[in-house]
Amino acid sequence: MSAFSFSDHRFGYGPRASASAALTDQFKRYDPRPALIAALAPRSAVAAELAEYRAQTREMRAEIKGGADAAQGKEQQQAARKMVARAGRDHYATAVEARFATAVASEAPFVERLVHFWANHFAVSADKLGVTGFAGLLEMEAVRSHVLGRFEDMLVAVEQHPAMLLYLDQAQSIGPDSPIGARIASRGLRKVGLNENLAREILELHTLGVRTGGARTGYSQTDVTEFARALTGWTVAGLAAGPTARARGDVGNPGDFAFAPPVHQPGNRTIMGKNYAQPGLAQGRAILSDLARHPSTARHIATKLARHFEGDEPSAALISRLEGTFLKSEGNLKAVYTVLAEAPEIQAAKQVKFKTPWDWLVSSHRALDLGAGTNGRLVQVFTQLGQPIWRPGSPAGYDDVAASWAGPDALFRRAEVAEQITRRVAANADPRALAERVLAGRLTPATAQAIARAESPMQGAALMLVSPEFLRR
Amino acid sequence: MLNRRSLIQLGSLGLSAGLIPGLAFARAATDKRLIFIIQRGAADGLGTIIPTGDTQLMAQRGTLAVDGGTKLNGFFTLHPSMVETAKLYSAGEAAFIHAVASPYRDRSHFDAQNVLESGGTLPYSIKTGWMNRLVSLLPEGGKGAIALSPTIPMALRGPANAASYAPSALPDASPDFIARISQMYSGDPQLHGLWDQALVTRSMAGDAGNARDAAALGTLAAKVMAGPNGARIAMMETTGWDTHSGQKARLANQLKNMDALIAALKTGLAADWANTLVIVATEFGRTVAANGTGGTDHGTASAAMLLGGAVKGGQVIADWPGLGTPALYEGRDLKPTLGLDQLIANSAAAHFGIDPAQANRVLFPEMVAGKRIEGLVRG
Numbered sequence: 001m002s003a004f005s006f007s008d009h010r011f012g013y014g015p016r017a018s019a020s021a022a023l024t025d026q027f028k029r030y031d032p033r034p035a036l037i038a039a040l041a042p043r044s045a046v047a048a049e050l051a052e053y054r055a056q057t058r059e060m061r062a063e064i065k066g067g068a069d070a071a072q073g074k075e076q077q078q079a080a081r082k083m084v085a086r087a088g089r090d091h092y093a094t095a096v097e098a099r100f101a102t103a104v105a106s107e108a109p110f111v112e113r114l115v116h117f118w119a120n121h122f123a124v125s126a127d128k129l130g131v132t133g134f135a136g137l138l139e140m141e142a143v144r145s146h147v148l149g150r151f152e153d154m155l156v157a158v159e160q161h162p163a164m165l166l167y168l169d170q171a172q173s174i175g176p177d178s179p180i181g182a183r184i185a186s187r188g189l190r191k192v193g194l195n196e197n198l199a200r201e202i203l204e205l206h207t208l209g210v211r212t213g214g215a216r217t218g219y220s221q222t223d224v225t226e227f228a229r230a231l232t233g234w235t236v237a238g239l240a241a242g243p244t245a246r247a248r249g250d251v252g253n254p255g256d257f258a259f260a261p262p263v264h265q266p267g268n269r270t271i272m273g274k275n276y277a278q279p280g281l282a283q284g285r286a287i288l289s290d291l292a293r294h295p296s297t298a299r300h301i302a303t304k305l306a307r308h309f310e311g312d313e314p315s316a317a318l319i320s321r322l323e324g325t326f327l328k329s330e331g332n333l334k335a336v337y338t339v340l341a342e343a344p345e346i347q348a349a350k351q352v353k354f355k356t357p358w359d360w361l362v363s364s365h366r367a368l369d370l371g372a373g374t375n376g377r378l379v380q381v382f383t384q385l386g387q388p389i390w391r392p393g394s395p396a397g398y399d400d401v402a403a404s405w406a407g408p409d410a411l412f413r414r415a416e417v418a419e420q421i422t423r424r425v426a427a428n429a430d431p432r433a434l435a436e437r438v439l440a441g442r443l444t445p446a447t448a449q450a451i452a453r454a455e456s457p458m459q460g461a462a463l464m465l466v467s468p469e470f471l472r473r
Numbered sequence: 474m475l476n477r478r479s480l481i482q483l484g485s486l487g488l489s490a491g492l493i494p495g496l497a498f499a500r501a502a503t504d505k506r507l508i509f510i511i512q513r514g515a516a517d518g519l520g521t522i523i524p525t526g527d528t529q530l531m532a533q534r535g536t537l538a539v540d541g542g543t544k545l546n547g548f549f550t551l552h553p554s555m556v557e558t559a560k561l562y563s564a565g566e567a568a569f570i571h572a573v574a575s576p577y578r579d580r581s582h583f584d585a586q587n588v589l590e591s592g593g594t595l596p597y598s599i600k601t602g603w604m605n606r607l608v609s610l611l612p613e614g615g616k617g618a619i620a621l622s623p624t625i626p627m628a629l630r631g632p633a634n635a636a637s638y639a640p641s642a643l644p645d646a647s648p649d650f651i652a653r654i655s656q657m658y659s660g661d662p663q664l665h666g667l668w669d670q671a672l673v674t675r676s677m678a679g680d681a682g683n684a685r686d687a688a689a690l691g692t693l694a695a696k697v698m699a700g701p702n703g704a705r706i707a708m709m710e711t712t713g714w715d716t717h718s719g720q721k722a723r724l725a726n727q728l729k730n731m732d733a734l735i736a737a738l739k740t741g742l743a744a745d746w747a748n749t750l751v752i753v754a755t756e757f758g759r760t761v762a763a764n765g766t767g768g769t770d771h772g773t774a775s776a777a778m779l780l781g782g783a784v785k786g787g788q789v790i791a792d793w794p795g796l797g798t799p800a801l802y803e804g805r806d807l808k809p810t811l812g813l814d815q816l817i818a819n820s821a822a823a824h825f826g827i828d829p830a831q832a833n834r835v836l837f838p839e840m841v842a843g844k845r846i847e848g849l850v851r852g
Contacts, residue, residue: 416644
């Protein structure tokens with residue numbers, strides 16, 4: 001019982017009233033597209049709202065140039081911006097609720113945890129206007145469908161997702177010597193060109209990593225720029241911004257990935273000593289394919305997975321087995337997760353991970369069988385707990401070590417939230433039995449005593465949620 | 474064993490700072506205050522302390538030019554958003570340092586922030602933060618460090634005692650529940666320490682604990698630092714500086730917020746402002762030339778600010794490298810001519826009366842000592 005419960009906490013999101021399936025059996029139980037997620041607004045709808053806002057902005061500018069009242073125009077423009085921002089926030093909040101409800105109810109919490117791991121690995125941040133409405137879709141579309149597949153497929157799906165292309169400014173990057181780049185330069189209209197953001201973060205965060213094993217992974221600033229040149233033309237249909245939008249020839253369904261040949265930087269590219277002579281879209285795609293199989297990528301991913309499951313300072317042995325399996329299987333993620341599920345290092349470890357706010361709130365709702373209802377304040381609750389979902393504020397995502405989460409104030413907030421959510425615990429519930437079940441095998445006398453002496457079942461349940469045993473996994 | 478009633482009493486006492494031994498911010502033997510404000514995301518120093526006297530400026534980044542601003546001297550202009558900071562400059566309470574950079578020479582935000590905060594020369598080579606090590610150099614000062622953020626940032630991590638605090642919009646926990654948690658954590662060293670710090674900080678913040686905007690955050694920071702029991706060392710974080718696109722409007726807004734924060738610190742610290750040194754710095758600068766999307770990309774050198782009554786203000790320190798392309802670092806970035814680690818070590822040493830060699834050794838143990846940057850702090 002206690003070993004079983006242990007793996008529920010470490011690999012999943014803690015027990016529910018009914019027991020979870022064995023870890024590798026959860027691969028079969030996982031549903032990539034449960035009803036709540038399938039019901040989210042599609043990317044075409046999000047894109048249409050943004051496109052309309054941009055069209056309005058362009059129109060307004062033209063009217064002002066043509067002599068219309070500038071102050072009035074600006075006012076209308078601000079109103080339009082507010083509207084599109086609100087629509088984005090609505091999509092975002094609905095997606096956060098769907099994510100939370102799915103995790104709370106899941107019969108495959110190990111796989112759900114892995115989905116959230118990858119969404120954080122490929123982080124976008126919803127605080128950018130164009131990204132807010134798309135942020136949840138990156139996880140729902142690109143990550144959920146590939147979480148049990150190949151790393152390369154997930155990588156490509158993520159880098160071609162509108163949320164990523166917009167977040168890291170790729171959608172507006174223009175090859176200086178592309179037909180459009182050259183034309184604009186010759187007219188001297190305004191400076192347009194390359195944006196290195198996506199290329200840099202793919203190398204540094206998504207694949208090779210900057211500091212794998214303490215050593216540099218062998219790419220230079222020149223490689224970043226070359227990769228950025230190769231990626232020019234990767235954009236989002238229906239959302240190309242700026243004076244070149246029309247000339248790019250917007251193709252495809254709004255919100256879908258599109259390749260725009262007129263802005264692609266022509267020529268061969270050299271990255272880390274390898275020559276890429278492919279034309280157009282195939283060039284960036286070939287580079288991604290090589291990056292997905294690179295030994296530094298295997299090391300980077302292995303280290304992050306080990307840190308997430310074994311502890312903040314993972315062992316070299318586990319990292320090396322994960323790395324070996326990743327390389328040998330060419331990024332077969334199920335094979336890599338199986339190494340995790342069978343790792344003796346993890347089974348032997350004590351409670352070593354301090355839960356993130358997400359971990360903690362999901363496992364709290366599972367433990368108390370509260371369902372996912374939070375009175376529609378879920379987004380704010382995560383903000384108050386210090387981990388707004390899909391909004392880490394940087395492409396590096398959230399940290400995965402205790403030092404980032406175990407702060408005095410952060411701890412206090414969990415107590416505040418615990419007291420709020422346990423108001424919904426039934427007055428005739430027995431928190432002692434609850435603690436025995438949820439914390440089976442690890443409940444300490446101090447916690448058991450605190451819970452037994454609570455003044456009400458609600459307070460007993462709240463104490464369990466902030467107990468040392470429940471704050472860690 | 475404590476009975477329930479005495480537990481509740483202990484809990485309510487815990488809410489009042491200074492009554493539980495070892496928990497309060499001990500009255501340090503120094504009255505000096507140091508606030509480090511990090512600009513996460515690589516703030517554009519060239520757009521903040523603008524080298525309007527450099528003939529290459531318009532050619533390199535004319536599209537980003539702004540009107541107005543405050544002439545600092547014959548060469549530099551302060552961005553027009555920083556109205557209150559300009560007043561500090563003319564009152565001799567603000568100094569700027571330009572073309573300054575940490576030892577880090579790549580362009581990753583995360584690694585660069587780690588170098589700036591840990592005080593190493595390579596990312597992740599040092600596991601504690603320079604502010605935490607500074608605390609260890611202060612007489613009895615080890616109990617008064619705080620980060621105005623929900624968790625403790627790298628610069629304040631380490632063995633010395635540090636707290637963190639950020640305003641919460643959640644309903645308050647009940648005193649009885651708080652007291653029971655205190656008891657439950659008594660056998661868990663990590664949670665016990667965190668919990669006690671949370672209680673002390675909350676009682677100090679009092680009704681300023683609802684800060685929402687930059688000015689309110691400055692007021693809150695001042696509140697936990699002012700007076701004899703105030704924290705001596707604080708760190709504040711600002712974000713949103715990564716202006717790859719739409720820089721003109723975004724930077725103007727960022728600087729407006731920073732300006733409001735600084736003004737609120739001065740107002741809130743009142744008499745203690747005279748003893749205060751505020752250091753504002755970022756992990757690296759941005760490219761000299763504008764990019765194709767109305768912004769700038771990751772660069773190298775940037776600008777730093779020293780603010781406060783303890784500053785010998787009214788000066789801009791720079792060994793100006795020039796903006797012409799041949800003068801740029803790797804042909805694209807402002808070349809660093811002064812060290813940010815040197816600036817911090819020298820200023821902190823002068824401010825707290827620490828031996829400069831010791832400050833160098835403890836705060837930045839891997840530093841290759843460069844040009845000393847002195848005469849900026851009254852000491």
